[in-house]
Amino acid sequence: MARAPTTTDAFNAVAEPRRRAIIDLLARNGPLAVGAIVAALSLPQPTVSKHLGVLREVGILSVERLGQQRVYRLQPEELKTMFDWLKQYEQFWTHQLDRIKERAERKQREAANTKRNA
Amino acid sequence: MARAPTTTDAFNAVAEPRRRAIIDLLARNGPLAVGAIVAALSLPQPTVSKHLGVLREVGILSVERLGQQRVYRLQPEELKTMFDWLKQYEQFWTHQLDRIKERAERKQREAANTKRNA
DNA sequence: TTGATATATTCTCATAGTAGAATATATTCA
DNA sequence: TGAATATATTCTACTATGAGAATATATCAA
Numbered sequence: 001m002a003r004a005p006t007t008t009d010a011f012n013a014v015a016e017p018r019r020r021a022i023i024d025l026l027a028r029n030g031p032l033a034v035g036a037i038v039a040a041l042s043l044p045q046p047t048v049s050k051h052l053g054v055l056r057e058v059g060i061l062s063v064e065r066l067g068q069q070r071v072y073r074l075q076p077e078e079l080k081t082m083f084d085w086l087k088q089y090e091q092f093w094t095h096q097l098d099r100i101k102e103r104a105e106r107k108q109r110e111a112a113n114t115k116r117n118a
Numbered sequence: 119m120a121r122a123p124t125t126t127d128a129f130n131a132v133a134e135p136r137r138r139a140i141i142d143l144l145a146r147n148g149p150l151a152v153g154a155i156v157a158a159l160s161l162p163q164p165t166v167s168k169h170l171g172v173l174r175e176v177g178i179l180s181v182e183r184l185g186q187q188r189v190y191r192l193q194p195e196e197l198k199t200m201f202d203w204l205k206q207y208e209q210f211w212t213h214q215l216d217r218i219k220e221r222a223e224r225k226q227r228e229a230a231n232t233k234r235n236a
Numbered sequence: 237t238t239g240a241t242a243t244a245t246t247c248t249c250a251t252a253g254t255a256g257a258a259t260a261t262a263t264t265c266a
Numbered sequence: 267t268g269a270a271t272a273t274a275t276t277c278t279a280c281t282a283t284g285a286g287a288a289t290a291t292a293t294c295a296a
Contacts, residue, residue: 002251003283068263076210086201092194120281121253186293
């Protein structure tokens, strides 16, 4: 099998940095037409359209036709699954001091064992 | 250009579901040798070794040789960047109820004003 | 040493991404 | 209708993935 398609889920879609840039832009500025995104990010229009397509297929963006423009809007709920997964690990880095101490103690025990077995 | 290698950063490394399974396993059980991971996930050993290699290269895991075993340990700090990126959007879904309520109240006030001025 | 165990590496194959250039489609305007 | 604008789609080329099978490497045990 090859790598999972980028349209498989939010994890895959968001792995591409330009797509995160698009998400950030829409979060800051609200819904934008393709042309505005192209201008803001200084990327070729086809590139932007393709990235928008991926994000939309995954559900992170929605589109609304407005005349000849297409206005893309962020649907952040779609990112919640990723957030929830990462939130499990929040304690690990907020309690970092404890862990550093614990690791130091482990290393010490190991060193003691090494000497003992030498 | 092709898709960025999975070893580019945590975003790319973690897009693969089996790699998330490995991370979850190590988070629950603490450091484990390859064999234990293979047994727990019921995956072929080479598959596991390769996924471990990716996670290690990105810094999400560290290895420690213990006899003929290699014990992998979670280094969750490496996930913090992803978490921080997603945390920006937390308000969008946690305050959703508040926003709906607020909007409803505003509408009510407006309705009241309309009546009053009628 | 010899064999067994634990893990990593290599090779092949099928799949698919991304950029870039070119082109197609749809909509508005004169 | 015809031109201009906004956006999407297609095509090519290169790269890399991930599974699976086979093999290599390292360590332990008898």
